[in-house]
Amino acid sequence: MQILIFGAAGMVGRKLADRLVQEGQLGGTAISRLILHDVETPFRPDAPFPVDTLTSDFSAPGEAERLVANRPDVIFHLAAIVSGEAEADLEKGYRINLDGTRFLFDAIRLIGDGYCPRLVFTSSIAVFGAPFPEAIGDEFFLTPLTSYGTQKAIGELLLADYSRRGFFDGVGIRLPTICVRPGRPNKAASGFFSSIIREPLNGQEAVLPVPLDVRHSHASPRSAVNFLIHAATLDTAEVGPRRNLTMPSVSVTVAEQIDAMRRVAGERFAARIRQELDPTIIRFVEGWPRRFDARRAESLGFRAEASFDEIIFVYIEDELGGSIPA
Amino acid sequence: MQILIFGAAGMVGRKLADRLVQEGQLGGTAISRLILHDVETPFRPDAPFPVDTLTSDFSAPGEAERLVANRPDVIFHLAAIVSGEAEADLEKGYRINLDGTRFLFDAIRLIGDGYCPRLVFTSSIAVFGAPFPEAIGDEFFLTPLTSYGTQKAIGELLLADYSRRGFFDGVGIRLPTICVRPGRPNKAASGFFSSIIREPLNGQEAVLPVPLDVRHSHASPRSAVNFLIHAATLDTAEVGPRRNLTMPSVSVTVAEQIDAMRRVAGERFAARIRQELDPTIIRFVEGWPRRFDARRAESLGFRAEASFDEIIFVYIEDELGGSIPA
Numbered sequence: 001m002q003i004l005i006f007g008a009a010g011m012v013g014r015k016l017a018d019r020l021v022q023e024g025q026l027g028g029t030a031i032s033r034l035i036l037h038d039v040e041t042p043f044r045p046d047a048p049f050p051v052d053t054l055t056s057d058f059s060a061p062g063e064a065e066r067l068v069a070n071r072p073d074v075i076f077h078l079a080a081i082v083s084g085e086a087e088a089d090l091e092k093g094y095r096i097n098l099d100g101t102r103f104l105f106d107a108i109r110l111i112g113d114g115y116c117p118r119l120v121f122t123s124s125i126a127v128f129g130a131p132f133p134e135a136i137g138d139e140f141f142l143t144p145l146t147s148y149g150t151q152k153a154i155g156e157l158l159l160a161d162y163s164r165r166g167f168f169d170g171v172g173i174r175l176p177t178i179c180v181r182p183g184r185p186n187k188a189a190s191g192f193f194s195s196i197i198r199e200p201l202n203g204q205e206a207v208l209p210v211p212l213d214v215r216h217s218h219a220s221p222r223s224a225v226n227f228l229i230h231a232a233t234l235d236t237a238e239v240g241p242r243r244n245l246t247m248p249s250v251s252v253t254v255a256e257q258i259d260a261m262r263r264v265a266g267e268r269f270a271a272r273i274r275q276e277l278d279p280t281i282i283r284f285v286e287g288w289p290r291r292f293d294a295r296r297a298e299s300l301g302f303r304a305e306a307s308f309d310e311i312i313f314v315y316i317e318d319e320l321g322g323s324i325p326a
Numbered sequence: 327m328q329i330l331i332f333g334a335a336g337m338v339g340r341k342l343a344d345r346l347v348q349e350g351q352l353g354g355t356a357i358s359r360l361i362l363h364d365v366e367t368p369f370r371p372d373a374p375f376p377v378d379t380l381t382s383d384f385s386a387p388g389e390a391e392r393l394v395a396n397r398p399d400v401i402f403h404l405a406a407i408v409s410g411e412a413e414a415d416l417e418k419g420y421r422i423n424l425d426g427t428r429f430l431f432d433a434i435r436l437i438g439d440g441y442c443p444r445l446v447f448t449s450s451i452a453v454f455g456a457p458f459p460e461a462i463g464d465e466f467f468l469t470p471l472t473s474y475g476t477q478k479a480i481g482e483l484l485l486a487d488y489s490r491r492g493f494f495d496g497v498g499i500r501l502p503t504i505c506v507r508p509g510r511p512n513k514a515a516s517g518f519f520s521s522i523i524r525e526p527l528n529g530q531e532a533v534l535p536v537p538l539d540v541r542h543s544h545a546s547p548r549s550a551v552n553f554l555i556h557a558a559t560l561d562t563a564e565v566g567p568r569r570n571l572t573m574p575s576v577s578v579t580v581a582e583q584i585d586a587m588r589r590v591a592g593e594r595f596a597a598r599i600r601q602e603l604d605p606t607i608i609r610f611v612e613g614w615p616r617r618f619d620a621r622r623a624e625s626l627g628f629r630a631e632a633s634f635d636e637i638i639f640v641y642i643e644d645e646l647g648g649s650i651p652a
Contacts, residue, residue, distance in 0.1 A: 150487040161476040
């Protein structure tokens with residue numbers, strides 16, 4: 001089985017590649033080759049099978065055709081210009097997130113000849129725009145309030161239509177906020193959801209820019225990889241024509257995040273969080289979904305963590321070698 | 327005020343042009359020029375102001391730029407490859423319905439310089455796909471089951487994003503089935519909803535291919551023009567970021583359509599309908615929406631007929647000179 005990952009240099013793409021190498025198989029079939037693509041050179045893991053790393057702009061003319069010409073059995077499409085950049089640079093966002101996705105889908109279609117790979121597309125909860133119901137259900141409409149969310153919603157529509165017509169067997173997964181993100185603080189407005197856990201566990205102070213009663217939904221990077229692998233291997237006959245699924249997540253307030261850290265690691269870590277309200281971030285957060293009712297994905301076997309405690313344990317296991325720092 | 331209509335040779339486009347010529351103004355501002363565009367030469371109505379008729383493929387490179395270069399104040403975008411053809415010819419459907427729409431939106435964006443026309447886009451209830459609730463509300467999600475519906479849903483998303491970013495002031499209107507369509511029978515699977523009224527009133531027999539309890543939603547061609555004109559003139563501050571609206575309609579069973587004809591015209595017209603069940607059409611119809619809860623559009627002042635009787639009266643007034651044939 002040949003597997004191609006677009007967006008393999010990103011945090012989730014790299015963890016997905018690592019997991020595939022570690023397991024050596026996908027859905028019970030041995031992996032014969034892994035192709036890692038990104039606009040920056042992806043990290044090449046050591047593997048018992050060939051791993052290619054390819055670097056190019058997949059929205060350039062002819063590039064998508066070249067990349068799928070060897071007919072990979074499974075394609076993970078994680079490549080995207082992120083929200084802030086797609087908002088700041090309209091043409092770049094539409095070129096990569098819409099045209100790039102469509103070129104890829106058309107490149108697969110144009111192979112024809114019975115070629116019909118499984119295609120897993122990472123969408124986003126940014127397809128939803130306020131005002132929301134308290135819990136966003138599986139039939140809530142798509143009302144993105146960013147160009148990024150618009151482009152993801154269009155990707156979902158194309159994926160459903162191309163799957164219906166039999167060009168590929170697609171599954172779109174709407175990822176919740178991924179928490180705890182490893183690595184250094186970034187400038188994303190949502191970064192504090194991770195940094196209030198990550199920085200204290202790494203011996204640093206963290207700033208909380210919002211009130212304690214702010215509610216948000218999370219899943220760990222490990223869950224994101226689980227979602228991708230499950231989407232690549234589930235029986236799509238059970239999915240039917242509605243190919244885009246909101247992934248399960250843990251909905252907690254910031255206070256509940258901090259309580260979880262107290263339970264898991266102790267008060268001295270929680271004490272490293274300093275609240276410093278930021279009106280800009282508060283305003284952003286007011287426009288974000290608080291909770292999802294991800295019944296369809298759950299009934300199809302997708303699983304996130306059961307609690308925020310578990311999300312913290314996953315971070316400690318996967319990023320801190322399994323033990324709470326002294 | 328300059329007005330540009332794309333898709334001006336179609337039934338609704340032509341009626342819209344006629345109405346604009348008859349009224350001489352739109353939203354209280356005198357019309358100075360009307361530009362009628364289509365891939366076939368549109369009919370040129372006699373008017374007290376200049377009327378241009380233009381024929382080209384608006385999805386050809388540079389064509390959209392050329393057509394909007396004179397900065398029309400209001401643009402009606404009615405041009406589309408219809409459902410059956412978009413399904414039969416994937417590339418043509420995506421080229422006209424998606425690329426053509428996007429080229430038009432980008433041509434407007436690229437003018438810049440404060441240019442921000444009102445743009446009215448005709449979407450379709452084909453953005454919805456079965457299974458449905460009994461009445462489809464304003465927050466029901468977009469799950470098209472045709473490439474045409476997919477392309478219209480993508481047009482809606484682009485319209486909302488480009489309006490949010492201030493490139494134009496867009497309103498998307500999802501038209502219900504237009505009934506009674508004037509003219510000759512066509513091969514659309516939904517054609518019988520019109521033909522069971524139109525053919526009897528024109529002295530001919532009509533075939534009803536479905537059971538009497540089939541329920542569907544309708545508005546007259548006159549209402550379609552009213553929707554377009556209202557969308558071009560309403561205060562979009564009241565619409566907010568959710569720019570796409572399901573239009574009001576009259577939901578009736580086929581039996582109720584026939585009862586209305588009995589009341590309006592008499593039994594002898596109803597007697598000209600012969601039921602001859604067609605399993606293919608029955609299967610299509612099962613996948614169509616039956617009823618809409620178009621509360622938002624109604625609260626914004628959009629009005630359809632109040633009954634199917636009124637829809638028949640409109641046909642008699644607008645197409646048969648106001649009197650029921652002998």
